[in-house]
Amino acid sequence: MSYVPSTGDQRKEMLAAVGAADYADLYKDVPAEALLNRPLDLPEGMSELEVGKAMSAMAAKNVLFPTVLRGAGAYDHYIPAVVKSIPNKEEFLTAYTPYQAEMSQGVLQSIFEYQTMICEITGMDVSNASVYDGASAAAEAAAMCRDRKRRVTLISASSHPDTINTVRTYCYGTGDELRVVPVKDGRTDLEALKEMLGADIASFYVQQPNFYGQLEEVEEIAGLVHEAGAMFVMGANPISLGILKSPRECGADVAVGEGQPLGMPIGYGGPYLGFMATTAKNMRKLPGRIVGETVDDKGERCYVLSLQAREQHIRREKASSNICSNEALCALTAGVYLATMGPEGLKEAASQCMAKAHYLAKELTKIEGVDLVFTGEYFHEFVTTLPKQDEVLKALEDAGILGGFPVKEGVLWCATEKVSKCELDRAVSVVKEVLAK
Amino acid sequence: MKLIFEKSVAGRHSDILPKCDVEPVELSARFARTDAPALPEMAEVDVARHYTELNDRVHGVNCGFYPLGSCTMKYNPRIDEDMAALPGFAGVHPLAPDYATEGCREVLETAKKYLCEVSGMDDMTFQPAAGAHGEFTGVLLIKQYHDARGDKKRTKIIVPDSAHGTNPATAAMCGFEVVNIDSAPDGCVDLEALKNALGEDTAGLMLTNPNTVGIFDPNILEITRLVHEAGGLCYYDGANLNAIMGVVRPGDMGFDCVHMNLHKTFATPHGGGGPGAGAVGCKDFLKEFLPRSVVMDGEGRIQVRSFAGNFLVTVRAVTYLLTLGREGIPEASQNAVLNANYLMRAIQGSFDLAFDRTCMHEFVLDLSEYKKETGVSALDVAKSLIDYGMHPPTMYFPLIVHEALMLEPTETESKETLDEAAAIFRKLYELGKTDPEPMHAAPHHAQIGRPDEVGAARHPVLRWQKPEE
Incomplete structure (x- = not known):
């Protein structure tokens, strides 16, 4: 099956109409030595019924955990039913990038609304239509902050390891240097940061909360960075922004983050959503698609892709980035999520994440040998020591609980609003049981 | 509203x-x-x-004909959506233990097996999240290859002027100087221009074939040979892969690495601008440079985003690949090419073809003469199509054809749809000659009239503001 609707007779008729004896005639420009000239070495095609079974069999080989206490960059939040159904509408789903504003107002307006919501939660002035994920957003932000004199990027070692490596890779691309600022007690070492800042530093990136769940002293950091004349790029967990100070309030010049918690399934890593917002001053440096409001020839309000002079199809090698396709449907999902939750719902989700994580930490650390590794305040993730780590995690998995993520310093636990007290108590009792043995 | x-x-x-x-x-x-x-x-x-x-x-593929050249707007099968929504895929944590993610890894292995066979490559990554992201990854393979050999003099990437804008932008993001070479009049690589550009400083060539005017470059083997002879590598931009699957493979044309747009060629929906997926394949000698995730696979490799990429997009593409299989994959390409040729010939006699020869999966109309004669531009025709419920073709691209309209019907359109589309083009052609005035102001029955794009850029309003109370 190939989803080709024309019948055998029609195909013959069409071949005749273009003066071709057969399909091979259409490929006369291909040099004979390059032709494959054999069938693909692949299985025969399948009917829809068969393919459904084959894919379901693969899905069944994965083990699902009803309770997830692991985050580390992929967060298992509750996804309201309406947030699942709306992005599945066939028109939203099957449209291309809204190049033709006259028949894409729905997509354009949804992006404009998403941009507004991102500005609201981050406190920034301008958001783009999205980038690929939080890690590439951090890398794009670092690129956006570099100018002719300031080429070096600083990043905190407390950032997600995938983010550090992605920023490093983008820096490798342009031949620019990345320096990693060390961590002290699970947070950025501010003394070290002070020493590393200088006239050649373009920007410093830190995420709030950081990879270990700890809250960074972001306002103090912003002060140090600005004093050195550099830009402050702040990564943010969007759910946490229901209760945490916005990046703008903290002094960020660019706010980025992983938007997955806003209604996207953990999905083995993607598709996720990179959000990216900045101040009005830096508007024209922002990469990616941006939707703007305008009027049509009758004076009616409408929306278009705007500020395109920054982009690759106009600027080619001088563009601010090569990005074109981004994560529009994920941005739509985030918009629907934020509209459904509203300001109160977002705050409630954030408060519950924090409350559950603290309850879990309190109960776990009552167990002998389980202690918090870091001393700072945290949001919904924390690191503990854990004796018999492999055995404990396996016992949790056998009980349907995906436990914390093993890191160098111990185990990184996460709790979201999705887990109930009862689930947390069960997890704690499994840990207790194994360690009592 | x-x-x-x-x-x-x-x-x-x-x-x-x-x-x-x-x-x-x-x-x-x-x-x-x-x-x-x-x-x-x-x-x-x-x-x-x-x-x-x-x-x-919103106008989606399911609403009607969407011949947006270079974007391969084929039908997105519904079963692919159902499979991606299976809790057994959607609910898997990327950092779950290996035994719990066996099914996900089987999906990625299956995708790799099928796409390596289709592209003629040996290994593949699914980390890049879109075509341009795939280009970035692919050109970084080239950069790492030269660096690993200590070959520091290779600072230039050659890009034909007919290329997608992402190609030069990508080369720049990878720190290369871009050498733009003029295309031959048919959009194919000018061999003399290529020879003159090649040298000890050549890191590689970025090329799409069929090219951006929908013509398969007959000199492709000579082109890749020349680049290799100069010590450079050849990068295949897979934007136009839908023309050639199962017929000819980038690997057999002499390309060393390639990206494929799963959201174009492999029928995953484009979602109004993503999420896509830009799988990157390479020959054996480059596989040690493919990206990995630090938290999933450890340190030591490049990385272009977190985790394993847009996995649920790959699930959709695998569902599609399994459905098509050995015969369906070439059948899709052959009919994409047949549909394009059929539509091109059905329109011929009205608007001028930019190139009057067999095309691949897309073709370009050149309205420059028509505009001189009637004052009706490619933009006017494109906007007029909207009133007929058809999404306009790609406009003013490639840059080497003036007043260009680029049409890519894809294989999932029926003969009836193509006949109807050709009739509309012919009708507009006549209308432009007899009564062009309304076309300058088209569309007339759309969601909005023509928007003021200049005003939007000059006075940017990029978010809603709460009215003052």
Whole structure:
């Protein structure tokens, strides 16, 4: 099956109409030595019924955990039913990038609304239509902050390891240097940061909360960075922004983050959503698609892709980035999520994440040998020591609980609003049981 | 229509979460937010109706013909969506233990097996999230290859002037100087221009074949041989792969690495601008340079985003690949090419073809003479098509054809749709000669009239502002 609707007779008729004896005639420009000239070495095609079974069999080989206490960059939040159904509408789903504003107002307006919501939660002035994920957003932000004199990027070692490596890779691309600022007690070492800042530093990136769940002293950091004349790029967990100070309030010049918690399934890593917002001053440096409001020839309000002079199809090698396709449907999902939750719902989700994580930490650390590794305040993730780590995690998995993520310093636990007290108590009792043995 | 914020009613909300069943925790004041974001306050029904109203103002592949050249707007099978939504895929944590993610890894292995066979490559990554992201990854393979050999003099990437804008932008992001070479009049590589550009400083060539005017470059073997002879590598931009699957492979044309747009060629939906997926394949000698995730696979490799990429997009593409299989894959390409040729010949005799020869999966109309004669531009024709419920072709691309309209019908359109589309083009052709005035102001029956794009760029309004109280 190939989803080709024309019948055998029609195909013959069409071949005749273009003066071709057969399909091979259409490929006369291909040099004979390059032709494959054999069938693909692949299985025969399948009917829809068969393919459904084959894919379901693969899905069944994965083990699902009803309770997830692991985050580390992929967060298992509750996804309201309406947030699942709306992005599945066939028109939203099957449209291309809204190049033709006259028949894409729905997509354009949804992006404009998403941009507004991102500005609201981050406190920034301008958001783009999205980038690929939080890690590439951090890398794009670092690129956006570099100018002719300031080429070096600083990043905190407390950032997600995938983010550090992605920023490093983008820096490798342009031949620019990345320096990693060390961590002290699970947070950025501010003394070290002070020493590393200088006239050649373009920007410093830190995420709030950081990879270990700890809250960074972001306002103090912003002060140090600005004093050195550099830009402050702040990564943010969007759910946490229901209760945490916005990046703008903290002094960020660019706010980025992983938007997955806003209604996207953990999905083995993607598709996720990179959000990216900045101040009005830096508007024209922002990469990616941006939707703007305008009027049509009758004076009616409408929306278009705007500020395109920054982009690759106009600027080619001088563009601010090569990005074109981004994560529009994920941005739509985030918009629907934020509209459904509203300001109160977002705050409630954030408060519950924090409350559950603290309850879990309190109960776990009552167990002998389980202690918090870091001393700072945290949001919904924390690191503990854990004796018999492999055995404990396996016992949790056998009980349907995906436990914390093993890191160098111990185990990184996460709790979201999705887990109930009862689930947390069960997890704690499994840990207790194994360690009592 | 109203913006979602203009429908917000203070105090209105949906009840989604239960009451908190553990004791609340207070943040220190220096971390705590004091102002609530001005998100909309709505009941679920308000949200559902708002987005349904927006959805009614979107033209998707399911609404009608979408011959947007270079974008391969083929039908997106519904079964692919069902498979991606299976909890057994959607609910898997990327950092779950290996035994719990066996099915996900089988999906990636299957995708690799099929796509390596289709592209003639030996290994593949699914980390890149889109075509341009794939280009970035692919050109970084080239950079790492030269670096690993200590070959520091290779600072230039050659890009024909007919290339997609992402090609030069990508080369620049990878730190290369871009050498633009003029295309031959048929959009193919000018061998003399290529020879003159090649040298000891050549890192590689970025090329799409069939090229951006829909012609398969007959000199392709000579082109890749010349680049290799100069010590450079050849990068295949897979944007136009839908023309050639199962017929000829980038690997057999002499390319060393390639990206494929799963959201074009492999039928995953484009979602109004992503998420896509830009799988990158390479020959054996480059595989040690493919990206990995630090948290999933450890240190030591490049990485272009977190985790394993847009996995659920790959699930859709694998569903599609399994469905098509050995015969269906070439059948899709052959009919994409047949449909393009059929539509091109059906339009011929009205608007001028930029190149009057057999095309691949897409072709370009050149309206420069027509515009001189009637004053009707490619833009006017494109906008007039909207009134007929058809999405316009790609406009003013490639840059080497003036007043270009580029049409790519794909294989999933029937003969009836193509006949109807050709009739509309012919009708507009006549209309432009007899009564061009309305065409300058088209569309007349769309969601909006022509928008003021210049005004939008000059006075940017990029977000809604709460009105002053």
